[in-house]
Amino acid sequence: MNIFFRELKVYRKSLLFWSLGMIALVASGMAKFAAYSNTGQSMNAILSQFPQSIQTIFGLTGFDLSKASGFISVLFMYIALMATIHAVLLGAGIISKEERDKTAEFLFVRPINRARVISSKIAAGIINLVVINIVTFISSVYFVNYFTKDNSTINYVITLMCGLFFLQLMFFFIGTAVAAINNKSRTSASIATSVLLFSFILTFLININNDLKNLKYLTPFKYFDAKDLLATGKLDVIYVSISLVVVFVMIFMTYMSFANKDLND
């Protein structure tokens, strides 16, 4: 329990900055919407006739930018990017920082087994993810209402945030698994981040070339694509299942590798 509270305290300041960043992102995005919704429409209608690849390159994703729901969908890509960067860094950092900061010896000579340590750290990490998710949710709802006076989107925002939470969980546990497997504590965050960057870039490659669409299972960003969520209004069962499998495999790998790890100090 001590480790749990200690980790919460350690990450307090970083959580605050990330939350503020998230609020700023949502606020500035929605503020621009207010300005944009009056103009831009005709251009949007014209560009929507282009093939998908061209639209993607133009930064349009087939959403109706004159509606709040379309707008928040565009924003969601960036919200997801930011939240997953936070998650992956948190996951990799919370496990590897004891070795990196040379405090592993101090921690692991305590009468607590490694699994308990990992569990406390994961629990503290998940609290952080939940806070970011709730902050994103509240600021989205607030700024959508503030700028558009459109209350109809709240259910859609809830769906998006559920998707966001799965994304956060996946990348958080990818981070912990990398940190647990990797023997050089300094490189854990970089490796975990490469996985994230790779998925992010792959998402765009898939969008511009239809032949690559079978690769969509390789990138979590495609599992919770705002376009699908807006069309169906709910999360796809298949993708949720894949996400859960990914999460459980990563948790399993985290515990297994860490239990047998030769900690260097």
Next chain:
Amino acid sequence: MNIFLRELRAYRKSVLIWALSLSLLSVIFLMLFPAFTKDTLASQKVIEHFPLAIRQALDISLQYFFTIYGFFAYLLTFVGLAGAVQAMNIGVGIISKEVSGKTADFLLTKPVSRAAVITSKLLAAFGLILITNIVFSLVSLVAANIISTTKFDNNIFALTSATMFLIQIFFLALGILTSVIIPKIKSAISVSLPVVFSFFIIGTLGVILGNDIVKYVSPFKFFDTNYIISHKSYDPKYLMIEAVFIVVAIAISYIVYTKKDVKAAV
């Protein structure tokens, strides 16, 4: 000189991985170009049905956009992002790693001035970025020449690919500045990622929404492909902004670092 060589060696593997993965990404992406050309033909048909006024307004940008430069420039938005992460990481890490790795007192008790230390490190960082870019640009240029079915101007292509270099030195300077200002950095990547992605998100969202101010804020938007193609050079306005920023950032870094109270290992 010793510090310079030592830093190059320390980053040898990392720069190799970066240069190779960026080049590989570029090759994979360029291989999609023939399929993309088909989509552009369809788009041009769509355009033909538009009223003349709109066609004229669109054509100017689209005409460049459908070329290999425009296509490659799209890749550069992502390669530039990854490259910015690399540069910022090197910038933040190359000085702060002495403190976080507890080697600061070893290094700074040598008979070398602080200014000499930071100069060697700066040059090493610059060299690393240069190597990455030479590999990336050469591979991309060769790949484009093999893959492209249409003829294109190698100079314009090279200018386009060198925008990555300009983005990278911006973030390198920003990284160095950050690392001398923030007293204690435990992990370079947890500083560089949020910063780089903030600039990226600001730039991209700004452009989607047609906000012009961001063009002066986000280096990702400094070097516009349309401008490069029509003028065969970069926009001097943005080159100035970048140059001023880099000079100021490096100058501040020197001043701060030579006077800084560097934390010794305990």
